[in-house]
Amino acid sequence: MNPIPHPHQLLSELRAAIGDANVLTDGDLSAWETDWRKRSYGKALAVARPASAQEVAAVVKACANAGVSIVPQGGNTGLVVGSTPDESGTQVVLSLQRMNRVRALDGDNLTITVEAGCILQTVQEACAAQGFLFPLSLAAEGSCTIGGNLSTNAGGTQVVRYGNARDLCLGLEVVTASGDIWDGLSGLRKDNTGYDLRDLFIGSEGTLGIITAATMKLHPLPASQLTAWAAVATLEDAVALLGMAHRTLGAGLTGFEVMGQFALSLVAKHFKQLRVPLYEQSPYCVLIENSDHESELHARTQFERLLETAIEEGRVTDAVVAENLAQAHQLWHIRESIPLAQAEEGLNIKHDISIAVSRIPEFCRVTDALLQRELPGIRLVNFGHLGDGNLHYNVQAPQGQDMAAFLDENEVRVNTLVFDSVREFGGSISAEHGVGSLKRDKLEHHKSPVAMGMMRAVKKALDPGNTLNPGRVLRR
Secondary structure, three states, rough: OOOOOOOHHHHHHHHHOOOOEEEOOOOOOHHHHOOOOOEEEEEEEEEEOOOOOHHHHHHHHHHHHOOOOOOOOOOOOOOOOOOOOOOOOOOOEEEEHHHHHHOEEEEHHHHEEEEOOOOOHHHHHHHHHHEOOOOOOOOOOOOOOOOHHHHOOOOOOOOOHHOHHHHHEEEEEEEEEOOOOEEEEOOOOOOOOOOOOOHHHHHHHHHOEEEEEEEEEEEEOEEEEEEEEEEEEEEEHHHHHHHHHHHHHHHEEEEEEEEHHHHHHHHHHHOOOOOOHHHHHHHHEEEEEEOOOOOOHHHHHHHHHHHHHHHHOOOEEEEEEOOOOOHHHHHHHHHHHHHHHHHHHOOOOHHHOOHHHHHHHHHHHHHHHHHHOOOOOOOOEEEOOOOOOOEEEEEEOOOOOOOHHHHHHHHHHHHHHHHHHHOOOOOOOOOOOOOOOOHHHHHHHHHHHHHHHHHHHHHHHHHOOOEEEEOOOOOO
């Protein structure tokens, strides 16, 4: 990238627009310049921290006039290197963390309007305090932001019932690449007045516009929420159990996670204080959540009927139902500790893939065998959201090998093997983490030329100067 002709003039304009204290250029900026996995390190010209949509618009206009690109950033918890600057020192990181207000909660309309910098957990708690459920839930909820969740169309553990972030959003406020503000914060569930502009920006990873606020759907809090942990012998049994859970629990099925034996063994190894049930005796364990709007007795009766039938039919070898909320949290904590345990084990190759639920057993059988044949001794950390077909199909180096060296030598090869298999099974190489720069160059091989052409046309139409998050999702 070419040097900025007048960087001092741009910095002066930014300071005039949002205040000296909110334009950071000196000191330790690593919190904004380093990606979540610490695999990418950039250098920003400045970190701009606006506090309103009007201030965001002013920053965008100043940068566009100066020919400086912008990297929008929420909680910086992404996993695909999509929200950190490059190494040129010429990009402005636009942090939305100061835009963290809950603007309105409309109980009758079952909506909440929040700014993009709101922490997900803060939104959950604000809703719960008023007797409502905001069902988006994921491991990083204590630090990720609503704007980032929408920009990557985040998923999480309750997609099987409530859908992705896109399904929870009714309206957006967006600053465009030209610095205009689109107020689309409608709380309407029906509005067929032309193109759905909202859906253009959700999942676009800040490349088409900067989300500054959103109106999100709420649900009533369930009367009871129970969690069960079941051991299954095969993925076929897990899929069959999922079908039984849909039939028995109906809309009460709000979570269905699968965890491979090796993934759980890492939790038992690195977090000895966590008691991991049943994993030593079974290749897979399943975590099921039942949210009931009648009573705990009704929920428990449903759960017991489901598990008794599954055991009688040979689909489940053993199971436990959490007796209280603390036990339920403990079971979920085990599931959410798998990525942390894998990190403790060493560097790894992560995959966030989706396959039709019915084809997951065959995909794993074929791809497991392929990887073991090509890279003998590799260890598969397979877990994820079986209820919606999303697996975190991760690869760990063989025991005793230098893990950094293994990644350097084999990451491209492993990704190619896994992604090609995903394509053969009609799946997606990114289920909930996005594309960023990490998977950008893979898109050409996994989306049709027609789809790529339309995506480029949208980018060119909405951001002709390539100001917003350049090099993410699309190379140009």
